[in-house]
Amino acid sequence: AQTVTQSQPEMSVQEAETVTLSCTYDTSESDYYLFWYKQPPSRQMILVIRQEAYKQQNATENRFSVNFQKAAKSFSLKISDSQLGDAAMYFCAYRSGTSYDKVIFGPGTSLSVIP
């Protein structure tokens, strides 16, 4: 069975600085998708970025980028120029490449942004 691990329960970053959140996963599949979701106190789960396993190029979305290491099964999220609005729970997630499969979430990392 696939699993997702986030080893940092809590992280903090100074405003305008850069922070990296770690994620590792375990799978025997070769076709899958990886995601980072943000959940602020409002509870709304928001997709931050996603990566297709077949793509070697790391995904980027404005200030957010990932370091996808397929052989190491590592998928870290880098947030540049951190803003107060980035404070939230961040979840790493995995989904198999089959049509109906479910999303498997990690336990989350709580990110605080210090003014």
Add this chain to the structure above:
Amino acid sequence: DAGVTQSPTHLIKTRGQQVTLRCSPKSGHDTVSWYQQALGQGPQFIFQYYEEEERQRGNFPDRFSGHQFPNYSSELNVNALLLGDSALYLCASSRPPVASRREVFGPGTRLTVT
């Protein structure tokens, strides 16, 4: 364009009771998935509905059941509530149910069982 909506926002139930949670998918979406998020944890997949049928199910007991209507909205029913069912229940919609789909989440329903 309204996103995914869920009702109610909060509710409190007593052990042994039954509860129904509702979800309306984002316009144009036809697939609905339900997740349970216990306090301080990541969401756990309950089940997914497409074309009014349950397509996938996670490791949840039969006390958890669902339904999808012709307009693609969905309900989650939980019978014989336990204290451990207290959680945030998230609904996510997408179109179509292919691997490349992008799920959109609703704001969730906070269920408290006393």
